[in-house]
Amino acid sequence: MRRRWAFGLVLALGMPLASVAVSGAAPTGPDALRVDLDDILADARLKGAHAGVVVRDPATDEVLYSRQAADRATPASNAKLLTAAAALEVLGPEYRFHTEVVTNAPQLGPVLLGDLYLRGTGDPTLLATDYDRLAEQVAAAGIREVRGRLRTDDTWFDDVPLGTGWVWDDEPYYYAAPVSALTVAPNTDFDAGTVIVRVVPTVEGRPAQVSLDPPTRAVRIDNRTTTSAEGVADVSVLRDHGGSRVVVSGTIPAGAQPVEDFTTVVDPSAYAAEVFARALAAHGVVVRGTGEGTAPGGARVLAERQSMPLRELLVPFMKLSNNGHAEVLVKAMGREVRGEGSWAAGLAVxxxxxxxxxxxxxxxxxxxxxxxxxMDSVTPEQLTVLLDNARERPWFPVFYDSLPVAGVADRMVGGTLRNRMGGTAAAGNVHAKTGSLTGVISLSGYVTAADGRELVFSVVFNDFLGSSPQDLQDAIAIRLAAYDGAADQPRGRVRVPRARVLQDDPATSVDESALECSWVKAC
Structure with missing residues (x-):
């Protein structure tokens, strides 16, 4: 029978509430763990908030700790755990996206007597260099002139670009880029559907120079910047709601390093068409304009590209918490199983x-x-069930390795946990998915305890006000890393190192400890 015990407060010694037993022996094992986790969760910042926590021991199926386990809450990016697991089940680790350039028009010497089609299946990893290689293949087929138009076929997915319940004022930002079966990524984080806006100072009193990478007319720059004599760069990049105009404003000191930011595009497919058309021109292939169209059945393939396999894509997807990758995978699952590349079909799958x-x-x-x-809603209990049962799947090593690792500086290893829990028992140990929205933070994953057992855990906080209680989630993970099984004893307050500064220049550094790393590109 579990021994009951009570706490007392010894004011003269200044000892914390959880450190003195008034009656009975001090707790050990899971009881000791519960004492410390209760103490962590007694923080005043969680007053009135939802604080769901579950800790499971997969080896024994024992629930070591449970609070609000079955109460639903907004998971933020912990929803990606469900998406990644389902994608590995449905699509498999070797799944690849395909992009093709096709035509059914006859070719007379160097002239294509009809339309050229760029057909996509949702590949979020297509860079401008990849479109250049597709153009090179078209040129290698002997084509120098396309008498028809370059048409984009993005019908593999439906034409709904933004998810249900996405906040309208997130629309300009890279983490809320529109989803399409044809798109362009400007970087190797594969932030598809976005363009990098580069701001370079000129001379004092004059506008800064603003350029786009890759070059495109998919957005229209309204340059309202000023080059200042001194100070700190303060530049804003904001696309009009529902429009293509991007207002770049603020100041940047003369002689300062360029500032880079991202903007989303309104129409990813048109963006892809323009980037590809530029690549074709660079290879000596002339087209007479661009437009939309569905590739005819039986069209012959002039050029093609396959993406990296899903097992590799899962790294930037999960490590950097890439929202676009999640949505592409949902629609890909719908298309694969139900023949419909939509959120409704994909989420059903x-x-x-x-x-x-x-x-x-x-x-x-x-x-x-x-x-x-x-509008998403999940319980921490169900997240730990998923994490527990995923361990039995053949794809589990891919899933596990895709999770951010606490305190590891490499972005493609530590990911959104790279600045957290460094120098503790959790560093290099905790593999977990982060999540954050306004008033929401979550952390769910795996930790190896001090006695060698692997635990699964989920911590979901909702509806907190004021400063973020992210350090409390870290404290829980650190405490789990120190758990010593049956020999465990209460340890008192856990030391949580402050999240490291994300930017190298102290003059422009911001303490982003309250934000998931994926919201801040400097990480």
Whole structure:
């Protein structure tokens, strides 16, 4: 029978509430762990907030700690755990996206007597250099002139670009880029559907120079910048709601390093068409304009590209919490299983798959795959069930390795946990998915305890006000890393190192400890 004990407060010694037993022996094992986790969760910042926590021991199926386990809450990017697991089940680790350039028009010498089609299946990793290689293949086929038009076929997915419940004023920012079967990524984080805006100072009193990477007319720059004599760069990049105009404003000191920011595009498919048309021109292939169109059946393939396999894509997807990757995978699952590349079809498939991993579909609501919507709702209990049962799947090593690792500086290893829990027992140990929205933070994953057992855990906080209680989630993970099984004893308050500054220049540094790293590109 578990021994009961009580706490007392010894004011003269200044000892904390949880450190003195008034009656009975001090707790050990799981009881000791519960004492310390209760103490962490007694923080005043969680007053009136939802604080769901579950810790499981997969080896024994014992729940070591449970608080508000079955209460649904907004998971933020912890929803990506469900999306990644379902995608590995449905699509498999070797799944690749395909992009093709096709035509059914006859070719007379160097002239194509009809339309050229660029057909996509959602590849979020297509860079301008990849479109250049496709153009090179077209030129290698002997084509120098296209008498028709370059047409984009993005019908593999539906034409709904933004997820249900996405906040309208997130639309200009890279983490809320529109989803399309044809798109362009400007970088190797594969932030598809975005353009890098580069601001370079000129001379004092004059506007800065603003350029786009890759070059494109998909957005229209309204340059309102000024080059200042001195000070700190303060530049804003903001696209009009529903429009293509991007207002670049603020100041940048003469002689300062260029400032880079991102903007989303309104129409990813048109963006892809323009980038590809420029690449064709660079290879001596002339086209007479661009437009939309569905590639005819039986069209011959002039050029093609396959993406990296899903097992590799999962690294930037999960490590950097890439929202666009999640949504593309949801639509890809819908297309693969139900022949419909939509959120409705994909989420239905996702739900079926996580049911097979022990998750109760009645205990969750997902309206997107990334967790960007505040309408998503999941319980920490179900997240730990998913994490537990995923361990038995053949794809588990891929899933596990895709998770951010606490305190590891390499972006493609530490990911969104690279600035957290350094120098503790959790560093290099905790593999977990982060999540954050306004008033929401989550952390769910795996930790190896001090006695060698692997634990799964989920910590979801909702509706807190004021400063972020992210350090409390870190404290829980650190405490789990120190858990010593049956020999465990209460340890008192856990020391949580402050998140490291994300930018190298102290003059422009911002303490982003309250934000998930994926919201801040400097990380």
């Amino acid at each position: 996702l739900t079926e798959q996580v049911r097979g991993l022990g998750v109760d579909p009645q205990a969750l609501r997902l309206v997107d795959g990334s967790g960007l919507s505040t």
